[in-house]
Amino acid sequence: MNSLITLNNIHLQYQNGSRITEVIKGVSLDIKNQETLAIVGKSGSGKTSLIMLMAGLEKTSSGSIIFQKKTISQMTENELSHYRQKNVGIIFQSFYLIPNYTALENVALSLEIDFQPNSLELAKDLLIKLGLGHRLEHYPSQLSGGEQQRVAIARAVVNKPSIILADEPTGNLDDENSLLISQTLFDVVKSHGSSLCLVTHDKELAQRCDRQIIIQDGQLI
Amino acid sequence: MVNLFKSFQFIHNQAWKDFIRNFHKRWIIIITIFISTFVLFLISTLNFSINQELQKNTQTILGGDAEIETHIKSLDQEVIEKIKSIxxxxxxxxxxxxASNGNDKNSKTAFIRLRAVDDNYPLYGSITTSHPNRLKLFYSEDNHVLINENLSRNLNVKTGDIILLRNHQFIINSIIQDIPDIGGAGIFGDLALINQEGLSLLNIKSSENFLEYEYRVKFNDDFEVKNARNSLKEILIEIPETRLRFPENTSNFLQRTLDNFSNFLSLISLTAILISGIGIANTIIAFINQNQTSIAVQKSLGFSSRMIQLIYGYQILFLTFILCIIAxxxxxMFPHFINPFLPTSLGLNLQAVFNLGIFVRVSLITILAISIFLIPALNAIHKLSANSLFRNSFEFVNFNLTKKTIIINSVLVTLLIFLFTWGSPLWFTNIIFLCGFIASxxxxxxxxxxxxxxxLKFHHSFSLSYILAKRNILSPQSLAPIILTTLGMGITLLLTIIYIGFSFQTFVNKGLNNQVPDYFFININQEIKNDFVKKLTSYDPKSEINIVPLATARVKEIxxxxxxxxxxxxxxSxxxxxxxRRVSWSKEPAENNPIIEGQWWTNNPTEDLLISFxxxxxxxxxxxxxxxxxxxxYGREVQGTVKNFRxxxxxDFTINFAxxxxxxYAEKIPHEFIATINLPNNITINESELLKNFPNISSIKVASYIEKINNLLNKVSLAVLALSLVIIVIGFLVISSAILVQGKSQLYQxxxxxxxxxxxxxxxKTSILEFTIIFLTTIGFTTLLSSLASYLILNNIFNIEWNFNIPMTFLIFLVVGLITLLMILKTTMGNLNPKVYPLIRNN
Structure with a gap:
């Protein structure tokens, strides 16, 4: 399998006044095409930070992240926007849906940003596939946690990104919903041929991935 | 009772804590309430102060305990003697x-009001002039004249100079700074005062020059006012043409004008308060939406919705009350500072006013106006549930109009209308205005x-920006209703006033077109008529001269x-x-007076009076x-038959008669003539020369009068526009508060x-497009509403043709649009770079 994204000795530091906190300390990592990878670790170990760096939402303090031969840590803001738009789908533990958009509008947004025609129809088809055909015009506040997360997954995968970054996607859900969501997530990843990098505490979920890595205190062990 | 006190104390403490914590978020509410309340307080206080001052000086304003107007006839000596006994x-x-300055090189003339007073003038008050030590000469010398500042400026003359009144030389005794009986005098026009001997010098015949006689009486100290008034009425009962006025009626005109103007300004400031109410309600809604978690936690701890409503409601109303006290x-203190800006001729010395009645009334109006919008906003708290804590979701709430709220608000609106209109002679206008506001x-x-x-119906998607802008407009948190309402109301009011003012100015300026005569000439007696026409013709034979007879008549019975x-x-009418009334006669009906009903008389009897009305x-x-x-x-009663209507x-500024x-028949009536002249271009009349040759004739330059009317209109419009702008400013504050409170959700988005x-x-692009769609809608509806309102007002009240002011409309929309857009863009730009990490971490 070809390499999709490569992290080379990356560091991430936050400065608060004179105090410097190093969150990521020299991580190197390679994710292949269509590979599923689980990052596990304790709270505060740097899992989410790693995801944000890969998404181009944070800039590395040092080191480089290369996506399909392009160094994303050197990209301009517009290039980063384009990178996320075309290649990355992100799923959060707290869903982060737009509260004043309906389920359908939330999903269609990813396609609209990419100027895809028939975005509403495509979003609708996917939501129906995910069992949310009866919730298309509902606002997030009118959906259950599991339904909100399915909408979030649909939004992340609808434009068929190369990589899906998921941060504790089942963290806020009960067992039954967790199972449903993880099944959904793996199904769409497989059907779209995307790579998946997920951060989780859930050992069962982690075991479903091709590979597991452990992060502790900002370093891979 | 103890529980009630404890509850109150708890609400007060909670509200106070919340206010202190969120003070930085409330400054716009504070400014909005303060400005709108202050304006209403200011108008009420100034009106009260001026009225108080007028009431205090009614005798001085009238110039006596009573005033007798006898119009063109003087009182018989016998009647005067009887009055002297009182x-x-x-x-x-x-x-x-x-009047002219008599200067051949730099000649200036003016059409003036000339008053001749006797040695007893003034009965109350005093004349204040630039040179008080010379005032004695005014009474003793028959050729001394007092002139007001306006006339001094217009003729470019000063104390000691000579001016010509009907070709007689008068020495300017001094410049008037203040005189009593302003009710009857021209405050802003050109005025000259001479003594009765001076008037005799001018040798004016009453019947030809419309001399108007007014007598003022100061009752003897040993008479009770009531008895003296009755005696005076008895003396004058035989002379029905006289009009008797007492001090309490004197300042009526000034008072009425002030009351009307102040009522109008109060309506505008009430609009400002109501718009503030909308803004405050919107801020409360946004605040509730932002604090959903806090409210949900409070509810889970056992706070009732009512208790939370009371905490927020108490906070706003307490703040309003404090701001009312400050305002x-x-x-x-303001009336005191206004004094230097008042014309000295008004003789008013305003004092600081702290009237409890004003405080109670304005505070109640403000609290009621704000409560009307606050109640449905606070009602939104009912819709929030502690469930949201468990569901990790939140739902935007909006105004919640239940049946109960509608009933309470109807009562409050009725109370507000009652409180605002109570005691006002313009109560009906006020009710119409307030109903118009609610309708708007x-x-x-x-x-x-x-x-x-x-x-929603228009599915075409032009661009991503359009799709996002459309969603923002349609979302429950949309800025559209607040921008549409606040800017809509403000701009509608501003444009309505502008259209009315512009239509007035157009109406007046129409007088400057070619059909309007260049000059009016009055007091042309029969002996000099032909010479005068000859003189006018000599300026240019192509001049159009129109000269008609003029007499006076008074309608006694119909x-x-x-x-x-x-x-x-x-x-x-x-x-x-x-x-x-001035009346005239002619062989044929005037071209500009078409007959509407009846026929112009074919026979022209000498014994019967026929009237065209x-x-x-x-x-x-x-x-x-x-x-x-x-x-x-002229004292003789005659009966005439109405034969046609014109x-x-x-x-149209030409000679017109009712x-x-x-x-x-009419030729036998003693009369003089009135004339107009339309001069060809570039031809002017030497007014000083004309005055020298025809000293009794007064000439009125129409253009200068139109200019004076325009100036006065401009001043009034400016005051009204300034206040209307307050509404726009409040609209901006309301919008900026809406944008600010929208900030958190915008940042999240x-x-x-x-x-x-x-x-x-x-x-x-999305922000600009969203605003453009909303503002274009605002432009469409405000233009439509303001045009309709101004059209109805001009047609039904003033009977004036409506005119649309394109440049001002464009300018207002441009300025208001740009400012609002800049405010929105500033916030959007500030939220363009959200820090991902703290937000992702739910911080």
Whole structure:
């Protein structure tokens, strides 16, 4: 399998006044095409930070992240926007849906940003596939946690990104919903041929991935 | 009772804590309430202060304990002697005349009001002049004249200079700074005062020059006012042409004008308060939406919705009350600072006013106005549930109008209308205005609904920015209703005033077109008529000269009944039946006075009086063809028959009369002439030379009068516009508060956009497009509403043609649009770069 994204000795530091906190300390990592990878670790170990760096939402303090031969840590803001738009789908533990958009509008947004025609129809088809055909015009506040997360997954995968970054996607859900969501997530990843990098505490979920890595205190062990 | 006190204490403590914590978020609410309340306090206080001052000086304003107007006839000596037994009497004769500076090189003339007073003048108050030590000479020397500042400026003369009054030289004794009886004098016009001997020098015949006689009486100290008044009424009962006025009626005109103006300004400031109410309610809604978690936690801890409502409601109303106190004290001091800006001729010395009545009334109005919008906003708390804590979701709430809220608000609106209109003579106008305001809010709400429906039906997606802008407009948190309502109301009011003012100016300026005469000439007596026409013709033979006879007549009865007994003073044509009216006669009807009903007389009897009447006035007064009108012409009663009605347009600045007689009968009436001249281009009249040759004739330059009217209109418009701008400013504050409170959710939305890879330029484009759609809707509806409102007002109240002011409309929309857009863009730009990490971490 070809390499999709490569992290080379990356560091991430936050400065608060004179105090410097190093969150990521020299991580190197390679994710292949269509590979599923689980990052596990304790709270505060740097899992989410790693995801944000890969998404181009944070800039590395040092080191480089290369996506399909392009160094994303050197990209301009517009290039980063384009990178996320075309290649990355992100799923959060707290869903982060737009509260004043309906389920359908939330999903269609990813396609609209990419100027895809028939975005509403495509979003609708996917939501129906995910069992949310009866919730298309509902606002997030009118959906259950599991339904909100399915909408979030649909939004992340609808434009068929190369990589899906998921941060504790089942963290806020009960067992039954967790199972449903993880099944959904793996199904769409497989059907779209995307790579998946997920951060989780859930050992069962982690075991479903091709590979597991452990992060502790900002370093891979 | 103890529980109630404890509850109150708890609410107070909670509200206070919340206020202190969120003070930085409330500053816009504070400024909005303060500005709008302060303006209403200021208007009420100034009006009260001026009225108080007028009331204090009623005798001085009238110039006596009583005033007798006898119009063009003086009182018989016998009557004067009888009045002298009650008190001191002072005669004041006035007429219009010409004055010039007598300077051949730099000649200047003015059309003035000339008053001749006797030695007893003034009975109350005093004359204040630039040179008080010379005032004695004014009474002793027959050729001394006092002139006001206006005339001094217009003729470019000063104390000691010579001016010509009807070709007689008068020495300027000094410049008037303050005189009593301003009610009867021209405050802003050109005025000159001479003594009665000075008037004799001018050798004016009463019948030809419309001398007006006024007598003022100061009752003897040993008379009770009531008895003295009765005695005076008894003396004058035999002379029905006289008009008797007492001090309490004197300042009526000034007071009424001030009351009307202040009432109008109060309505505008009430609009400002109501718009503030909308803004505050919107801020509360946004605040509730932002604090959903806190409210949900409070509910889970056992707070009832009512308790939370009380905490927020108490906070706003307590704040309003405190701001009312501050506004009351600041506005109370204002009258004192206004004094230097008042014309000295008004003789007013305003004092600081701290009237409890004003405080209670304005505070109640403000609290009521804010409560009306606050209640449905606070009601939204009912919709929030502690469940949201478990569901990790939140739902935007909006105004919650339940049946109970509607009933409470209806009561509050009724109370507000009652409180605002109570005691006002213009209560009906006020109710119409307030109903119009409520209707406008409903219209703007439906405008938003129409926009919503239109956008939902219109599926075409031009661009991503359009899709996002459309979603923002249609979302429950949309800025559209607040922008539409607040800017809509403000701009509608501003444009309505601008259109009315512009239509007035256009109406006045129409007088400057070629059809309007360049000059009016009055006081042309029969002996000099031909010479005068010859002189006018000598300026240019192509001049159009129109000269018509002029007499005065007074309507005594219509079909044997005194019309004053059934025609109200407010009747549009009551002026025709009150006092002496100028009348004329001609062989043929004037071209600009077409006959509407009846026929112009074919036979022209010498013994019967036939009358051609103004059509509009006839309708107002209920006069029909063949009605018999009894007229008093120079004291002689004659009866005439109405034969036809003419359409008269008094606004065309030509010679017009309400009544025109048949020439064969009227020629016998003592009369003078009035003339107009239309000069060809580039030809001017040497007014000083004309005054030298025809000293008794007064000339009025129409253009200079139109300019004076325009100046006055401009000043009034400016005051009204300044206040209307306050509403726009409050609108901006309300919008900026709405934008500010929207900030957190906008930041959140931008974060999602950023994660999904949306470019900044698209977010900015979206903001601009969203605003453009909303503002274009605002432009459409405000233009429509303001045009309709101003059209109805101009047509139904003022009877003036409506005119649309394109440049001002464009300018207002441009300025307001740009400022609002900049405010929105500033916030959008500030939220363009959300820090991902703290937001993702739920911080």
């Amino acid at each position: 008190g001191k009497i002072s005669l004041n004769t006035s007429l219009t005349s010409m 009351f004290f600041i506005s109370g 809010i409903i219209i703007f709400y439906f405008t938003f609904k129409v926009l919503t429906i239109f956008m 079909n044997g009944v005194d019309p004053r007994s059934y025609i109200d003073r407010n009747n549009n 009551s002026w025709v039946i009150r006092g002496e 103004d059509y509009d006035a006839a309708i107002d007064l209920g006069i029909q063809l063949e009605d018999i009108i009894t007229l008093s012409i 359409k008269v347009d008094y606004a 009544m025109i007689f048949n020439i064969s 931008h974060l999602i956009f950023k994660i999904l890879g949306l470019k900044k330029s698209i977010i900015i």
